[in-house]
Amino acid sequence: MKSAQFFTALLACLVVLAISTPASAEIVLYDKEGATFGVDGSFNTFYVHSDSDNEIADTDRTQSRVKMGFLPNWIGFNFSKQVGDLKLGGRSSFWVTINDSDDLNGGTHGITDTGIDVRQFYATVGSDWGQVLLGKDFGLFSRSNIFLDEILLGYGNVSDTFGLIDGANVSFGNIGTGYIYPMPAAQITYRSPDLAGFKLAIGLVDPSRTTxxxxxxxxxxxxxxxxxYNYKLANGNITAWAGFLHQQSESDTEDIDSTGISYGIKARIAGLGLHASGFSAEGVGLLLGPGVDTVLGIPLTEAGDELDSNGYLLQASYIIGNARVVGSYGKNELEFELVDELENETVTGALFYAVNDNFNLVAEYNINEISSGGAEEETKTIALGAIVNF
Structure with a gap:
């Protein structure tokens, strides 16, 4: 792997990337004659201090920033209407970066040139037989891995290797250190009704160009x-899941089959929470999945064969009053035959404090280590943040 070209492409392309969540709270603005319209949103800001010792680029520096966390600032609109036996619905969500104060990376993102991205824009048609989603939404492969991450509301990993420390870029949570991001895409997805705790989702998704x-x-x-699968306990609950991805991309010079499985289990009993999840894939990449990783310069093949990638995330949390303490470890690997593996791992300790149902405070310490071609980067980050939801 040509490290210089590889990481230059990453730095150029990873200007704005974050994840938005489905509605967790909603203000209903209209509810009449079977039709509803509501709005939800989230705002967050973190003070961040990062210390990077980078053998890959031969740099050693510290950086202080005021940025948003792993979740973006977002606003969502929800629609529903009962028409006979069918329940029609829809959601559109838009997120806005506040990481536009300064751009030290020489990119095209200018001062106060705020980016607005649409992560969800879909309609739903449902009845007793389940629901069909039509439009743009997050993928199904690794979906629960990321939405059930204990530090979803926190900050997570950053590095100079992936161009994430400076002002215009974002934090990655556990993207690349535990799971692959379920990139939003146009899709037609069927979701079954609840059957004894089991729910199945199957989607036809717009394919990615990997060749x-x-x-x-x-x-x-x-x-x-x-x-x-969801199982309710007297003093908690257990959620387990398994997902898959498969696509083919062909050209005159190569064929790439991208396949993967994701899986996990999360349990909460009284104040104790445990999370274990992972994935195993071929021709999928390390960070953002097939197609996007191709654009970023992360190879999916070597000598004509699809590269294996895998990752896992282990977490424990405990709730004491309004506080939740989290310990997290995650790691992803991209396996090569001819050069050293690309490895990315993160250790995180975090404290979340709920002032009330709509206002949370976060304190987090994160150590990210990346190794490539025999060189390493270690980045230590302290993040202090506040989150307001409605």
Whole structure:
């Protein structure tokens, strides 16, 4: 792997990336004759101090920033209407970065040139037989891995290697150190009704271009799915899941099959929470999945064979009054035959304090280590933040 070209591409492309969550709270603005309209949103800001010792780029520096956390600042609009036996609905969510005060990376993102991104824009049609989603939403592969992450409201990993420390870029939570991001995409997805705690989601997803040769094509959509199981306890609950991804991209010079499975279990009993999840894939990448990792310069193949990637995330948390203490460890690997593996791992300790249902405070310490080609970068980060939801 040509490290200089690889990381230059990452630095150039990772200007704005974050994740938005489905509505967790909602203000209903209209509810009449079977039709409803509501709005929800979230605002967060962190003071961040990062210390990077980077053998890969031969740099050693500290940086202080005021930025948003792993979650963006976002606003969402929700619609529903009962029409006969069908319940029609929809959601549109938009997030806004506040990481636009300064750009030290030489990119095109200018001062106060705020980016607005649409992560969800879909309609739903549902009845007793389940629900069909039509539009743009997060993928199903690794979906529960990330939405059930204990530090979803925190800050997470950053590094100079992936261009995430300075002002215009974002934090990655546990993206690349535990799971692959379920990139939002156009899709047609069926979700089953609850059957004894089981729910199945199967989607036809707009495929990603992973080949770079002439006459590149995808003659089939990408297939993704996830089976979840929820079991309620007297003093808690257990959630387990398994997902998959499969797609093919072809050209005159190469064919790439991208396949993967994601899985996990999360339990909360009284104040104790435990999370264990992971994935195993071929031709999928390390960070953001097939297609996007290709654009970023992360190889999906080596000598004509799809590269294996895998990762896992282990977490424990405990709730004491309004406080939640979290310990987290995650790691991703991209396996090569001819060069050293690309490894990315993160250790996180975090304290979340709920002032009330709509206002949370966060204190987090994170150590991220990346190794590539025999060189390493270690980044230590302290993040102090506040989150307001409605």
């Amino acid at each position: 770079t040769g002439p006459n590149a094509e995808e003659d089939m959509p990408r297939f993704e799915g996830e089976l979840t």
